[in-house]
Amino acid sequence: MKLSNPSTVPVYTIAGANTARPLPEWLARKRKRSLKKDSEYANRIELLQDFEFEEASSCVRVSEDGEWVMSTGTYKPQIHTHYLPHLSLSYARHTNALNETFTILSSDYTKSLHLQSDRVLEFHTAGGLHYSARIPRYGRDLVYNRRTAEALVPAVGINADGNGEVYRLNLEIGRFMKGYEVDVGGDEMDSMGGGALQGSINVGAVNCAAVAEHSHGLLAFGTSLGTVELWDARSRNRVSALGPPPSLFTSETDSRPEITALEFHRSGLNLATGSSNGIIHTYDLRSPVPLLKKDQGFDFPIKTLKYLPSSSLSSEKMMSADKRAIKIWDSATGDHWTSMEPAVDLNHVEWVPDSGMLLTANEGRQQHAFFIPQLGPAPKWCAFLDNLVEEMAEDADDPNAFNSAKTSAGEVYDNYKFLDMTQLRELSLDHLVGQTNLLRPYMHGYFVAQKLYEQARLLTNPDLAEQQRQKTIQEKINKERESRIRGNKKIAVKVNRRLAEKLAAKEEANEKRKALRVLKQGGDEPRAPVETAASDEAEAAEKPAKGLMGDDRFTRLFEDEDFEIDETSREFAMHNPSTVPNASTEGRKPRGLTAVEEDELDERRGSSDESGDSDGDAAEEEAAALRARQQAKRRNNVEEDNKRVGSANYKKTGKSNKFKEPRMQVSSSTGDFKKQKDRHNKSFGDLASSMPTRDRKSARDNSRGGVVGEKEITFAPSKSDKKGGRPRYDDDAGGQGRKMGRGQERRSASGNFFRKM
Incomplete structure (x- = not known):
């Protein structure tokens, strides 16, 4: 964003050749890397995307709702429409001939009427060309009268009666009406009209038109004779005529400058005219004498006149533009206020209503956009410009805040670093406060030049460069590590998250198995037979594409809380025994006691x-x-x-x-x-x-004598059994010792047990 200071009023060049040097496409591709070091190219601002034409632009208009900008240009002849809230190009449309001028018929971009250089009127809609009509002679201007729904086309040449014509195309009826006949000098070869031939050098013409649509609705037509005729659309008669003032005649020749621009004031009482020699006059319709004369200074035809009402200004301003410069001055006194001189020739200038933004159509590749904060706020689609201007200005209310004596153009708070007092002390720069202009006070801190800040930081910490290098290397390493990590996909559901993750894992496993199977088969899936192809397609249409989660019938399972699964219930534990916690974990229901x-x-x-x-x-x-x-x-x-x-x-x-x-x-x-x-x-x-x-x-x-905790046992030997068994011992305490040998209680090993009976 470049700042120019031709006067006390700052003007910012937002877009255009002054902010970004146009480069050929082949050169931009070749020097793509080297352009990073080009400060002018790196600091460019692109307010609107593709706000340019390949060769030149001829006209630009802003829609009534303030959300669309339509512009025409060449080459090839085309129409560009930008959607301002998105700051981007909506569409581009080519035409058969070069567009002279156009007007927007609707509140947005959907209906527009274009005057082409081949005597054709084209009606365009959002879908494209709707209808085209041809007029008898070449048109010079195009205006739309909303009260009568008529398109007025001032034309070159004269009719059979020797008068110039303004064609009337009634859009409600859909046909041409009888045109307005304006005096342009007659058909004599020696007169100012130059004869009836259209191709003659000095042929008479109606150059421009204006409509007082905000007041009484009068029509004004400027001619090649330097006169202005006022017509009433209701009676279709001439009301009055303003002759050329004597100041328009030059001393060298006796020729009269032509009227090239007209503009009505919103009140309807004042009228501004612009001539082919760069002179502007303002009139009160109640008097034929001009109120004010203003010289543009370059002797070029005036192409645009516009009254600029603004609540932030003490007096109303007037904008006048020729191909060389745009000037804004006081409409009452004529005092110069500010001006802009682009590097290319201008064809048309458009003011964005209720703002300080000006858009241009020019001969250069890029269209220009200028912003004047004192004229009005930034449009709502680029409101951030106000914040940028406030940050760049020391005092937004001071008109001399950007005086060229302080700083050169384009260097005001560009590449500056904001520091508070604590940071200044850390960098050992606090001794410069109040001693030099290297520190610019702003709010609770100071703006310091970026180069000074970097030098001070390097002196404070000599190892800063090495630390920054290590940090950059570590960031690259971390980025490469992150690229190698494949984390699990997060499932975004409201309820039953575990079930959703389980289903997703199952689907992923199925996909992996399918991929492995396809790889084993050679990389191609087996094709189904021809006779079963239709049935497979029907089954695939009926089967959900993404499993249970992708089926619309089960969406409420993961969204509605009524379908939430209680994982602490006994039913869930019975169906999912592996998820039941151990007995030692908390939350386990206590088990009842057995009978024992x-x-x-x-x-x-x-x-x-x-x-x-x-x-x-x-x-x-x-x-x-x-x-x-x-x-x-x-x-x-x-x-x-x-x-x-x-x-x-x-x-x-x-x-x-x-x-x-x-x-x-x-x-x-x-x-x-x-x-x-x-x-x-x-x-x-x-x-x-x-x-x-x-x-x-x-x-x-078990105790002897009934004493608790004591017991006496005596073992007495006895005679052995006849068969040689072990000795038998008796229990002296209770007589409960063994009464029979061990061998007798065992089964005999003989073949006949009954012999012993």
């Missing part, structure tokens, strides 16, 4: 009730400990059985699985600690009385 466990727990509770020292918490702890012991016992039994069955000795002996191992009991440390603590606090009698009933009975039966 309940009996044992009742006995313990009874003994605890007798002692009177148990409570509810101890009972629960004992129940948990009991369950743990039972589970440990079952696990030990299973492990021992597995070991015994797998051993070689077991297989040789052929013992069954009913062999009983020694019983092992596992008690919890918490319960044993409490029991030991209680035993220390109780007497021997209390401990004996607190024993379970069956334990006391067994101890009383």
Whole structure:
């Protein structure tokens, strides 16, 4: 974005030859890498994409809704339409002949009327060319009267009555009406009209037209004689005529300059005219004497006149443009306000309503766009320009903020770095505050030139270049590593995420198997027979393309919360036993006690009730400990059985699985600690009385004298059996010793057992 300062009013060149040097396509391709070092090419701004033509542009218009820009140009003759909210080209359309001028009939781009250089009027719609009509003579201008729905075409030459004509094409009826007859000098060869021949050098013509559509609706036509005729469209009669002022005549020749541009004020009382020698006059329609005379300064025909109303300005401005420059001045006093001089010749200038944006059609490849902040805000489709201007200006309200005495054009806050006081101290630049213009104050910090910032940072940290190099290398390495990693695809569903991931993994596995199968077959899938092709296509149409997740019938399974699967329910655990957590994990529902466990727990509770020292918490702890012991016992039994069955000795002996191992009991440390603590606090009698009933009975039966905890056993030798068996021992305590030899209780090995009976 380049800044020009011909006056106290800054003008920004947003697009055009001043901001980006046009390069041939072949040269751009050849120097693609070297252009990165070209500062002018690298700092270019492209406001609108493809806002250009191959050779030149002839006319540009903005739609009434402010969202479309239509422009015409060459070569080849074509029409470009840009959609402003997207800042891009919507479409390009070619035409048969060069477009002289055009007007937009609708509020957007959908209806437009184009005047071609081959005497053809073309009606274009969004779809293309709608209709074309040919006029008798060449047209010079084209305006549209919305009140009567008529297209007015001022033409070259005269009719049979010796008058110039303005063709009227009524768009409501769809036919040409009788045209307006304007005096252009007659058909005499010695007159200013130059005869009736169209091809003559000085032929008379109606050059331009204007409509006061915001007020009384009068029509104004400028002629080659330098006169302006005012017509009333309702009565189709001439109302008045303005003759050329004496100031238009030159001293060298007695010729009269032609009227080349007209513009009505919104109030309808003022009229501005532009001549072929670069002189602008403003009139009050109530007086034939001009109010103001303004010289453009280049002696070129005026091509565009426009009143620029703005609420931000103290007085109304007028824009006038010839092929050399665009000037904006005070419409009441004629004082110069600002100007723009592009590097190429101008053909037409368009003002974006209610903004400070100007668009041009010119002879260069690129169309220009100028932005004047003091004229108005940026259009809504490029509102970011206001922020750029505010950042670049020290004081947005100061008209001298961009005075060329301070800085040269194009260098205002370009390539600057914003730093606060803390960063300035770190770079040892705080001593420059208030001492030099190298630091430009802005808000809570300062703008520092990018080169100065880089030099100061390098002096503060000499290893900065090496650190930056290492950082760049590490970023490249990380990027290559990321490219080698293939992570799992995230499934975006609302409910049943695990089910969706499981289905996706299954589909991926199927695809891999299919790919491997295809590779084994040589890279091509087997073709189906011809007779079954139709049936396969029907089945493929009925079968979902992406499995369960791609089927529309099951979409609510992954979106509706009513179909969410409860993974903590018993039904889910029964169908998915592998997902059930271990017994030690939290959330497992407690299992009920068996009959044996309940009996044992009742006995313990009874003994605890007798002692009177148990409570509810101890009972629960004992129940948990009991369950743990039972589970440990079952696990030990299973492990021992597995070991015994797998051993070689077991297989040789052929013992069954009913062999009983020694019983092992596992008690919890918490319960044993409490029991030991209680035993220390109780007497021997209390401990004996607190024993379970069956334990006391067994101890009383097995003990001698009924003393708990003691037992005496005496073994007395006796005579041996007649058959030489082992000696027999009797139990002196209870008489419960062995009464018979070991051999007698065994089965005899003789053949006849009944001999001994």
